[in-house]
Amino acid sequence: xxxxxxxxxxxxxxxxxxxxxxxxGKTTTSAAVGAxxxxxxHKTVVIDFDVGLRNLDMIMGCERRVVFDFINVIQGDAKxxxxxxxxxxxETLSVLPTSQTRDKDALTxxxxxxxxxxxRQEFDYIICDSPAGIERGAQMAMHFADEAIVVTNPEVSSVxxxxxxxxxxxxxxxxxxxxGAEPVKAHxxxxxxxxxxxxxxxxxxxxxxxxxxxxxxLGIIPESKAVLRASNLGVPVVLDDPSAAATxxxxxxxxxxxxxxxxxxxxxxxxxxxxxxxxxxx
Amino acid sequence: xxxxxxxxRKASAxxxxxxxxxxxxxxxxGSGGARPDCLPQLQREILEVIRRHMQIGDEAIDIRMERxxxxxxxxxxxxxxGKLGMN
Numbered sequence: 488x489x490x491x492x493x494x495x496x497x498x499x500x501x502x503x504x505x506x507x508x509x510x511x512g513k514t515t516t517s518a519a520v521g522a523x524x525x526x527x528x529h530k531t532v533v534i535d536f537d538v539g540l541r542n543l544d545m546i547m548g549c550e551r552r553v554v555f556d557f558i559n560v561i562q563g564d565a566k567x568x569x570x571x572x573x574x575x576x577x578e579t580l581s582v583l584p585t586s587q588t589r590d591k592d593a594l595t596x597x598x599x600x601x602x603x604x605x606x607r608q609e610f611d612y613i614i615c616d617s618p619a620g621i622e623r624g625a626q627m628a629m630h631f632a633d634e635a636i637v638v639t640n641p642e643v644s645s646v647x648x649x650x651x652x653x654x655x656x657x658x659x660x661x662x663x664x665x666x667g668a669e670p671v672k673a674h675x676x677x678x679x680x681x682x683x684x685x686x687x688x689x690x691x692x693x694x695x696x697x698x699x700x701x702x703x704x705l706g707i708i709p710e711s712k713a714v715l716r717a718s719n720l721g722v723p724v725v726l727d728d729p730s731a732a733a734t735x736x737x738x739x740x741x742x743x744x745x746x747x748x749x750x751x752x753x754x755x756x757x758x759x760x761x762x763x764x765x766x767x768x769x
Numbered sequence: 770x771x772x773x774x775x776x777x778r779k780a781s782a783x784x785x786x787x788x789x790x791x792x793x794x795x796x797x798x799g800s801g802g803a804r805p806d807c808l809p810q811l812q813r814e815i816l817e818v819i820r821r822h823m824q825i826g827d828e829a830i831d832i833r834m835e836r837x838x839x840x841x842x843x844x845x846x847x848x849x850x851g852k853l854g855m856n
Contacts, residue, residue, distance in 0.1 A: 551836040564809035719785035
C-alpha cells in the first residue's frame with residue numbers, strides 16, 4: 488500500500504473494544520486503555536460507537552464539553568477537528584463523542600471508514616468503544632479494526648457472547664474480507680474477576696474461559712470499587728488513585744503494545760482475613 | 770500498598786449525582802437554546818456572517834462549550850490568515 492520511495496509516518500492502529508454482552512466493562516476498558524496509552528505518550532483517541540446511548544463522555548468526564556459528534560462529522564456538519572474533545576488531564580488523549588439523538592443507521596460504512604482514515608493520520612491509537620450486541624453499531628465499530636479487545640466476564644453468557652463476537656471478527660470485518668490481509672488480532676480481557684467467587688466455584692476460572700475462547704489473554708481486571716468510583720468522578724481508572732484495577736489495566740496496555748509482562752491478579756487491600764491472606768498479589 | 774479504600778466513597782457518588790443532574794437538565798430542556806442539534810446551524814450562520822467581511826475556510830471556526838450548573842459558556846474562535854483578505 489505505502490509508496491516505497493517516500494518515508495511515511497506509520498499509520499495509527501485501530502483497536503475495537505467489544506464483547507457482545509452488555510455491562511461487562513467495554514466503556515470502562517476503552518477509557519482506561521485509551522488513557523494509559525496516552526499517559527505513555529502515544530497520541531490516542533477514543534471513539535464512542537454507541538449511537539443514541541452516549542456514555543463514553545460521562546466515563547471520560549468530558550460530558551459538559553460536547554459540541555459536535557461522530558455523526559455530525561460523518562454527515563459533513565462538522566470537521567473532525569471541531570468534534571474532537573481534547574482531554575484536560577492528558578494532552579495526548581482525545582475523545583470523539585457520539586450522538587445522543589440519532590440512531591445507529593446514521594453510521595455508514597463509508598462514513599466510518601473516512602473518519603478512521605483521517606484519524607489514522609493523526610493518532611497512534613484509535614480505540615473504538617463498541618455498543619453491546621452484534622447489530623449494526625457493533626459491526627461498524629469492529630469493521631475496520633486491526634486488533635480487538637474482547638471484554639469477557641468469567642460467566643457463561645458473557646463467554647458465549649465473546650465467542651460469537653470472535654467469530655464475527657473473523658468473518659465480517661474488512662480484514663476478514665480482504666484476500667491476503669492479516670486477520671484481526673484478537674485479545675481476551677477478563678474483567679470483573681472475583682477471586683473469592685472463583686475459588687468457591689461460582690465463577691469460571693481464567694484458564695477455563697481461555698480454553699473455551701482459544702485466544703490470547705491480554706489481562707485480568709479484578710472486580711474493584713475503584714471502577715465505580717472512577718465512573719462516578721468521570722476519570723479513567725488509570726488516572727485516578729492507585730488501585731488493583733488500574734494496575735491491571737496498566738499491565739494489559741503494556742502487553743497490548745508488545746511488552747512481556749507476567750500475568751498477575753491484583754487485588755485491592757480490604758480488611759478481612761481472606762483479603763489479608765490473598766490480597767498481596769500486587 | 771493501596772491504603773485509600775476508606776476514602777470518600779460517598780463523595781464520589783454525590784459527584785456522580787451532580788454530574789448527572791447538570792447533564793440531564795441540559796439534555797431535557799435544551800437550556801438556553803443551546804441544544805447540541807442547533808450547533809451545526811449556528812456554526813454555518815456564523816461562518817456566513819464572517820464571510821461577508823473576510824475570506825475564511827470551513828475549518829477556520831472552532832466552537833467550544835462548557836455546560837455548567839448555573840452558567841454555560843460558548844467559546845467561538847475564528848482563525849484567519851495573517852494578511853487576510855478584508856473585503
